[in-house]
Amino acid sequence: MEFYSKKIERVYEPDVLVCGLGPAGISAAVAAARMGALTMAVERCAFAGGNFTNAKVVGIIGAVNTITGALITGGITFEMLKRAAYRREDDYSRKPLCELFEENQDSVGQVYRPKTTQNHVRQVNSVRLLFDPEIFKHQADMLLTGSGVKLLYHTVIADTVMAEGHIKKVILANKDGLSCVKPKMVIDCTGDADISAMSGAPFEKADVVQPGTLMFTVGGLVFDDFQAFYDACRKAMAQAADCGEIGIYAGPSVGWVRPGMMNFNNTRLVFDATSAESVTEAEIRGREDVFRFFEVYKKYIGAFKDAYILDSGPYLGTRESRRIIGEYVLTLDDIVEGRRFDDAIALAGGIVDFHRLDKSGHSALQFVKPSDIPYRTLLPQKVDNLLVAGRCHSVTQMAAAVTRMGVTAMLMGEAAGRAAVLALNGGCTPSDVDVEQLRALLLKNEAILND
Template sequence: MPNIQYTKSLPVVAEPDVLVCGTGLAGIGAAVGAARNGASVMAVDRMGFAGGFFTNIIGSAFDGFVYEETGKPVVGGLVFEMLERMGVVEPGQAPNLVYNVNGDFTEVEKHPDRVIPRTDPELFKKASDDVLIESGVQPLFHTQVSDVIMDGSRVDTVIVSNKDGLVAVKPKNVIDATGDADVAAWAGAPYEVAESLQPMSLHFRIGFVELTFELRRKCAAVLDKARAEGKIGLYGGPWPATFSGRDIYFNVIRTPGNATNPADWTNAEIQGRRDAWTMFELWKEALPEFKDAYFFTSGPTAGSRESRRIVGDYMLTGDDIRTARRQDDVVVLGAWRIDRHPENTAGYHEQPVVPPYDISYRTLLPQGVENLWVAGRCHSATSEALASSRVTANSMGMGQAAGVAAAMASSSGFDSRGVSITELQDRLTAADVILDPASAMQGL
């Protein structure tokens, strides 16, 4: 296809200290962390609400929040606060409770007495709005990052598009929380894409049905039989959870693709909706528990587990995770399993349990750019390591660290690599971020 040349003078609509691109889990952490440390912050998102995985795709609980062997938190800070804001835990109690790893009934059955770090999508939308506004962040929804203008090794301008057309934002510092490393890639930073990506998924909810441990097994058996009969293709799990006790949220759709490819993303949503309805109809036909069931909603968008991964000043590896290698510049802990969803097989997959491990500040720094941080599933990690570090609680923790660091850089005039690690860690621990795994290991 031919190229065209296009020239236009764009208005500069904002000049914040920190521009946060994306308001998913990483973006919320970044925006709040920066604003609470004195920076002026604009946060843009293509959706009409914040929340990322929990609201765009529909998620049920904070994955990676705890070490599953003990149920003790490994990620604190803003994750604690969001659980309190949603009424999941009482104020001040979050650090002291024992939690399940998430809301999936596969896991809840193992420890039914533990607290579920639940994240109802509508509650999370409201809690996200509240925490952003109360922290002094200027959110701008329905706004898509479209391009980056560089000045040497610095991001000078970020072009965004919304109902004003193409407009420009000129920040001092930028945090890429897009999930796909859009800003970093367009800024010319190096990145990797695995040859075999984890599949995309469209989550959905069914109303007027009561989830039980036995019903989970029945749903899995129906899908296994249907696949053997050629009635359905790929799927994962299923991993069901409930928000109300009278509904089921399903993480089960499995669609190969790369979210940075518009055709793949489109296909993931169209095929995902088809598969969701096929599964619903199979369950309704085979299981009496689904007699009054109602297909309530599918996620507003299909979700991606893996796409671009930046090449940062340090790359987290699977060996780092398995050996719990300590890092002098740790800014958040991880403990989620090495949970790599296969793109060509159906059902459940192996998820090796790992001990709490350090995520280095350097994994947030894309090589070759001075005033840009990334946070979330596009941080610097091998594909194997990302299978653990990509999840929600870790993403929010990475974002909070990046936000605090960006605020420090904005006030000092340093670039991302000139930030004092000791001061950054002190500010994070003062905000209840957990940087020492000792408390999570108690009771072993």
């Protein structure tokens, strides 16, 4: 054991510190800042967006009820959808969502309505709302700075200093060296519950987590028939796996980026996102798989003749790591049985998307009605000035297969941001926030809490 001690010169004193600027962190920071709190947000990447941008996850699931087609996404999340989301047309061109809304005020559900809930391939094809990562980055910057959030990119949260279950200081590491933040309230949106773990809040991490994915984009593709191309890719993967050319893979699930350019959700990597050594090894293995899979496609499919790998990542996408054990742990039974909660602060979108480690090609998707996310799942135990939003909130492993979606994380973020400021204004802890007041505030800001 080594000890380190040094004076830290740079000190920040915001009301609210948002840790991590993935989908959850963006809306948490914007909500807190718009309520007048001095809000600071810290992100290790050079941009906001989390998996949407750093892992190039472009599909939007959970914005509408997959069974009824009704819109279940309001507030800041919907604002972000209007700024940065596209609808993919049948000819694979794209139309900005904001234009669609001008045409028909509440028709996003109809746009998205799945053709079937049985067949995964057709289902994925019917998921027609997309983010463009570059537009998302830019629009997130605009939304955050426009709301008055103090941003620090390129900054890792390295530690917390605790006193009797209270976060007194958060230690940052970046090009300035070490800095110290003395926040009144902290919102953990790191996806991996880093702050909760550093602060001694109980958490859970499954022995076998869902695999992650290094996404990659291929350019220079030439084909006329998307379905035939898609089928050929899946067949090539299955053949290559059968004869031992490749190891674990999925699908692929492919998404249109630009003409001749497709995004591949194809690699499956088992790693521990909370271990730097494990993630490093997985990134290397992921790039190896990207090139190996690409060679397989080139060997079997004419459309790849002049194709090239445009890029991967930039980061390995993590589906699952730590989840806090909060004041309530949401279960899959709660979701499947449609249990209602008095303290519901958001609706989850209705797809159970659990990725297994077999060669089934895809997760076993199950469609359920939109489900309540209770406020108590954002409240960790043992730390009195901390809220948690996004995929690391308090949920069982199987229930997280529903609530880990990007827009769902964003909806939780807004609730956490507003609750943090209500607690500050009321001089209480987040646990003692008046939930009816929180729900009323969310509804006033166009949240949708009933499907």
